[in-house]
Amino acid sequence: MNFVDVVEGALKVDEITDTVSSTSCGAVSLFIGTTRDNFEGKKVIQLEYEAYTPMAKAKMLEVCENIRKKWDVENIAMIHRIGIVPVKEASIIIAVSSPHRKESLEAVAYAIETVKAIVPVWKKEIYENDLSSWKQNKE
Amino acid sequence: MNFVDVVEGALKVDEITDTVSSTSCGAVSLFIGTTRDNFEGKKVIQLEYEAYTPMAKAKMLEVCENIRKKWDVENIAMIHRIGIVPVKEASIIIAVSSPHRKESLEAVAYAIETVKAIVPVWKKEIYENDLSSWKQNKE
Amino acid sequence: MEKSEHREFVEVNLLFFAKSREIVGQKSILFELPKITTRNLIIDSITKKFPDLQQISKNILLSLNEEYLDQDCSVTLKAGDELAVIPPLSGG
């Protein structure tokens, strides 16, 4: 099962874990991207995310399909939060279940790299001095 | 912060995520080991885990220290459940937060390998025909 | 927009996101483009209409109906196509 979504409001790691858990699997691996309170010495108050939502979902499903070409995994969930994400809260959760641990661990690492590279989502850092800056993912 | 524990009863992924989340971190990676319903064609009803609890905690702390020698991570939590773990439920959760994603992803993969190799915990698979078998982790 | 008699034009939905949205001040507009064109000619048309986009025009991607357009490709548009200006990604 591939589950992808782009939502406003807090992400719930226990719900997403339940979504991918499977009786035939011995492993669930997760990656959670969270808002850091600093960037290059500047204090970050919060992040604001914007998505091209339908294309973002389509590209996340593309990442799911690529995972399945590479690894034997059971369920995949990717949820990206948009709007304001305060410090310490999750902007993205990726969860993958697999019969054996190696596959889900590798798949999650691949997934976050690929999501950052191809899924049309943007974040703006809002600093304590009221300034803000649109970010760019590194290669 | 290193947090390790060996407990009876269900593990809560949201609490463990909160335990490691940090305002200075952009990433939390998790590995959850879950009970599979099959092993080599036999139907598994549940697992039963037993630990040499004080040594298990000491060895989990040793894994934490080894992680910190290798990667720049912020918080580490490892919790192993003992007693009966029904199918689909978690026997272990490992969570690591880090400023950048690569470190926590690599640390979690290393952690579960090393825990399986050095932490004195044993599982017995209980099959539907009332038979059971103590397992052995592969190299 | 001027039309040459021998070129067919179509109207597409042009979407702006993130910094491009802030520069243009709109999320989407209807935009007329030649039916047969290229990715680079489309960017030229857009930056002609919105000169302030030139500050980021070297860093933007285009998508057509939710698929990225490669750098040099020829593009055939039809009325109602969804074209989007995609600044450097920063999701995750």
Next chain:
Amino acid sequence: MEKSEHREFVEVNLLFFAKSREIVGQKSILFELPKITTRNLIIDSITKKFPDLQQISKNILLSLNEEYLDQDCSVTLKAGDELAVIPPLSGG
């Protein structure tokens, strides 16, 4: 256990886990061992006391006060030490 006059013996806590616990039928016992010995001699003493452990004796590890004993090491015990029979691990 027989004692030779020139060897000093100490009493340790010997713990059994998993399959070794099931075979022995106890979680822990008090066990007398030479004060200066080796890991292999300890295993010999334990399997002499509990012959049924021989079926897994090639696969067990020993720990002393929560540290694994390497295969061939010399070991100095003191009274009250915690020695554990560690069958192949299967945690995680």
